[in-house]
Amino acid sequence: MKAALVAPNGTLLHEARRPTGRDRGPDAVVESILAFAEDLRAHGVTHFGESASAAGVIVPGIVDAENGIALYAANLGWSDVPMRTLLSERLGGIPIALGHDVRTGGLAEGRIGAGQGADRFLFVPLGTGIAGAIGINGTIEPGAHASAGEIGHIVVRPGGVDCGCGQRGCLERYASASAVSLAWAAATGDPDADAADCAKAVEAKDPKALAVWQDAVDALADGLVTALTLLDPRTIIVGGGLAEAGETLFGPLREAVEKRVTFQKLPTIVPAALGDTAGCLGAGLLAWDLLATYNDKTPQNTPQNTPHTPHTTHAMHTDVMAPTEVSD
Template sequence: MRHVIALDVGGTGMKAALVGADGTLLHESRRATGREHGPEAVVEAILGFAAELRAHGEERYGQSAAAAGVAVPGIVDTANGVAVYAANLGWRDVPLRALLGERLGGVPVALGHDVRTGGLAEGRIGAGRGTDRFLFVPLGTGIAGAIGIGGTIEEGAHGCAGEIGHVVVRPGGPECGCGRRGCLETLASASAVSRAWAAASGDPEADAADCAKAVASGDETAARVWREAVDALADGLVTALTLLDPRRLIIGGGLAEAGETLFAPLRAAVRARVTFQTPPSIVPAALGDAAGCLGAGLLAWDLLATSDTLTTEVTG
């Protein structure tokens, strides 16, 4: 059976799969990224994981993977296949596409940004399916975005399109890792809500999920913390929809697991802020934490489709 290797590399863990031509996950596996051992060890862990998947495919299906797709965090030069920088993994300028291609015996490899790759999957087979313009925004440790236009994900001139988490919504607010203050992700990410609720509740172990539960139970302090995060998020999203005019906003990540505790006030806050803009539908992501891995598989199949087309043009 023809298949590809898909890898989604996160700050603490990696998800991987063998993906069939119809998008079926033929085999799935997970393991720790091992970032505590340093960036070189992380790279070797990725290469070794991919090689194990290749061997599994050969043993199970009698043939090697036709291609591989890998999604990584941080700044990614997809054109040249370089993982430029990732603060949570500690690497710089890693020629990951070339290294994977060599380890996998020369198969073609596609490299993508984790959020944009997840957005690709949501757009084609998830909550954005059938929508010509959408914005995918996962609310996790940080906040990023993927801009979907006509079945593709916009990368921008420098590979940084969609970085909505670094739109300043509260000037002079909390300091962000990017060096500015008041960025959206310092106020409305799952991490930001966890910090705010831990401080407000006096429980250093409390997190965003605990805050959502407290909101649902009628806790007024939790409601205030939640409202401040939702208001900041709505301000950032209205800025984005003013610029991009999407038909659909797809919200994912850990904070979206709160369901209507998040979506009901968020929809209301966005509606209250728009004037001439047409409000998009605001929906939860459909693929959960499998989006990145599924998207990496799509990148690999797209790469093969391009290669097959070029081969046909040359030989035909």
């Protein structure tokens, strides 16, 4: 888990990390989150003279953001957790925003990261799997059923490798950091070889690495071209562990996408700017947005009657790092 105190301008005033405790079961994970939030609040009082005025928490899996419920997360083992209610009770009734990890990371990249100035963007982190966040005018489109942006489950190789979603040939089975790690381990015969090792071997012009890497790039380009055909983004932001390869990834990826487009307008393809702070920053933005709606609904919200602007909000990012991820 990552947590932070976030200023109104998006500055991270304090950061901390803790394990989720998932080996002790889902109830322990929930209690870890609540205790972490409580400690973060106490830190704000001690070091900034006041507690945070709102909190944002983002989690993987299926999220009912409107009702504040973490519906399901396989890695964390929970279902139907009333996260907003539990956190609000623990934090003295302050406003609580709940969000999905990838969509919230996309919110941060769009507002204060690589997507600034782009009215339409697609954020695609390449990690254990592949997901996406569709940015439109400073907000993220959740979809009718809160599942918009699942680009990792576009079928790019029909009849290909089985995917946990029930399909075969999904993008994330070919172009995620996990997929590259598995392919490179198979190519080298080294079960400990991973995507970062493959990227280094690509830079050294290793023929096996070049083949593994190109397969992943081609699959990713196929998925991105499908997405840009449907969404017409001005910018595609690629993040996650695989993006840490820099131009080793982005050079061939831009070339592969350009070869595939026909009538479509070619978007700018850029690396994410916020790294692993995107989640916490996005959670902070969710909290500030929620606080703004509370203030807007206050009848006496006038210059004379409005309290001074609060200094901080809580921001929490709960996730699990799988062994095959290059980085979180």
